[in-house]
Amino acid sequence: MGALVSLVAVAVLALLAVTAVASDNLRLVFGAVIPGVAFAVFLVGVVARVTRWARAPVPFRIPTTAGQQKSLPWIKNSELDNPSGTLGVVGRMFLEVLFFRSLFRNTKVELITDKEKVNYIGTKYLWAAAMAFHWSMLIVVFRHFRFFVEPVPRVVEIIQSLDGFFQVGVPVIYATSVLLIVSLGYLLLRRLADAKVKYISLPTDYFALYLLLGIAISGFLMRHLEKVDIVNVKAAIAGWASFQLVAPEGVGALYFIHVFLVSVLFVYFPFSKLLHAPGVFLSPTRNLANNNRAKRHVNPWNPPIVGHTYAEWEEEFHDKLVASGFVLDKE
Amino acid sequence: MYDAGKIIVGIVVFVVLATSPLWFNALTEATPEAPKLTLPTNGSTECVEATGYMRASHMDLLNQWREQVVRTGQRDYVSSSSGKVFDMSLSRTCMDCHSNKADFCDACHTYMAVSPYCWDCHVEPKGAN
Numbered sequence: 001m002g003a004l005v006s007l008v009a010v011a012v013l014a015l016l017a018v019t020a021v022a023s024d025n026l027r028l029v030f031g032a033v034i035p036g037v038a039f040a041v042f043l044v045g046v047v048a049r050v051t052r053w054a055r056a057p058v059p060f061r062i063p064t065t066a067g068q069q070k071s072l073p074w075i076k077n078s079e080l081d082n083p084s085g086t087l088g089v090v091g092r093m094f095l096e097v098l099f100f101r102s103l104f105r106n107t108k109v110e111l112i113t114d115k116e117k118v119n120y121i122g123t124k125y126l127w128a129a130a131m132a133f134h135w136s137m138l139i140v141v142f143r144h145f146r147f148f149v150e151p152v153p154r155v156v157e158i159i160q161s162l163d164g165f166f167q168v169g170v171p172v173i174y175a176t177s178v179l180l181i182v183s184l185g186y187l188l189l190r191r192l193a194d195a196k197v198k199y200i201s202l203p204t205d206y207f208a209l210y211l212l213l214g215i216a217i218s219g220f221l222m223r224h225l226e227k228v229d230i231v232n233v234k235a236a237i238a239g240w241a242s243f244q245l246v247a248p249e250g251v252g253a254l255y256f257i258h259v260f261l262v263s264v265l266f267v268y269f270p271f272s273k274l275l276h277a278p279g280v281f282l283s284p285t286r287n288l289a290n291n292n293r294a295k296r297h298v299n300p301w302n303p304p305i306v307g308h309t310y311a312e313w314e315e316e317f318h319d320k321l322v323a324s325g326f327v328l329d330k331e
Numbered sequence: 332m333y334d335a336g337k338i339i340v341g342i343v344v345f346v347v348l349a350t351s352p353l354w355f356n357a358l359t360e361a362t363p364e365a366p367k368l369t370l371p372t373n374g375s376t377e378c379v380e381a382t383g384y385m386r387a388s389h390m391d392l393l394n395q396w397r398e399q400v401v402r403t404g405q406r407d408y409v410s411s412s413s414g415k416v417f418d419m420s421l422s423r424t425c426m427d428c429h430s431n432k433a434d435f436c437d438a439c440h441t442y443m444a445v446s447p448y449c450w451d452c453h454v455e456p457k458g459a460n
Contacts, residue, residue, distance in 0.1 A: 016338035042349075043346060043349060043350070046345065047342055047345075047346065050341070050342055051332065051338075051342070054332040054333060054334065054335065054338045056333070056357060057333055058333060094353070098412075105454070145352065146443060146444040148355075148356070149352050149355045149356055149359070149363075150359070150362070150363045150442065151359065151441075152357070152444035153355075153441075156444060157444050157446070160444065161446070167448065168378045169394075170390045170391070170393070170394040170447070171390055171445070171447075227387040227388045227391070228387055229383070229387045230387075230443055231380065231439050231442065232364045232365065232386075234363075234365070234442065234443060235364055235365035236361065238356065238363030239363050239364075241352040241353055241356050241363070242353075242356045242357070242363055243353075250383060250386075257403065278345070281341060282338075298335070310371055
């Protein structure tokens with residue numbers, strides 16, 4: 001059900017973009033104004049959300065780790081899985097952000113019925129598809145730099161030539177274009193095919209996948225099947241990135257679908273599960289060294305503790321103590 | 332804010348990276364406008380196909396020509412827009428009118444950071460224009 005709702009939502013959004021072709025004013029709105037507003041919402045939204053997270057105190061380290069904590073010198077500790085200092089944390093974050101290490105180590109229980117045995121197997125397909133998707137996405141976004149700036153930096157050309165290494169077709173089909181669509185397809189099928197995953201999937205899970213698939217497929221079609229005049233497209237986009245509101249000439253519905261879905265993604269991003277992108281950097285179980293015992297951590301919302309020393313107590317009951325013949329420290 | 336130092340650095344890095352095209356365009360003096368192409372000087376006024384199709388899909392046509400010529404030896408191309416017959420040849424037909432590679436092909440290809448491998452095999456005509 002959620003899958004259908006999201007599919008309809010993305011289809012309606014795509015159809016909305018098709019109306020842009022009708023008039024010059026709408027072309028300007030869908031080609032330049034909406035992307036500009038969407039990008040601003042994305043920037044402000046992400047910064048506001050991260051700032052909000054940063055205001056939440058983390059009084060204590062959360063040692064949900066898979067390794068031995070640093071303790072006595074003759075017990076070997078696991079610096080990467082249970083870091084005692086900044087260096088270990090940097091290593092753990094590096095592997096988490098770039099290679100999704102915790103997803104790689106994910107296992108699931110499987111019952112081998114004929115042997116009456118329980119097995120813990122790795123779920124590496126999910127990890128592989130996640131890696132393929134995220135890295136392809138990064139490279140695809142980076143490749144789009146050529147539409148925004150003039151002159152195009154050399155590094156973009158190098159990435160393009162590596163990506164198009166196999167020189168299949170004209171214009172060359174990039175490896176990341178194929179990987180992006182195939183990995184998104186797998187991630188979608190995984191939700192639909194596995195009854196357990198389907199049961200826990202919400203419309204928002206599907207919406208992001210359909211949206212990204214819509215963007216990837218419309219982009220692929222524009223490059224390889226229904227080609228657009230990319231020189232005009234670049235003139236408009238690079239102009240847009242120099243604060244001139246112009247819509248490209250002579251482009252069809254596909255272009256507006258692509259751009260509008262990207263705009264929707266930008267707006268959707270700061271309010272959805274896609275925030276895991278900045279969120280991974282602020283995961284308390286990943287980015288804090290496990291030094292609960294080595295260092296003192298004071299709970300930031302504790303009220304100030306007002307002490308009452310023996311000297312003060314003596315002072316307070318001075319007269320009564322003297323009257324009862326109590327020997328005071330002071331005298 | 333807790334760990335404000337690190338988080339603010341992170342936010343600044345994110346904002347700078349996300350808006351990098353804007354900085355890049357503001358800092359480089361180059362205009363983002365599309366290059367002006369030099370039109371043929373030999374008096375020819377129409378291309379093999381319509382201008383709109385050629386601008387967007389000339390690579391399809393060239394690819395089709397290459398396969399046709401190399402695999403079947405068939406060199407005659409009947410234009411779908413004018414019905415005229417052309418010789419399927421990059422160096423002779425295309426470059427006959429668009430004789431200056433640097434001013435015609437390269438103008439847009441450099442602008443779009445496209446590096447087609449035509450010239451891995453073909454020899455660019457020298458001394459024209």
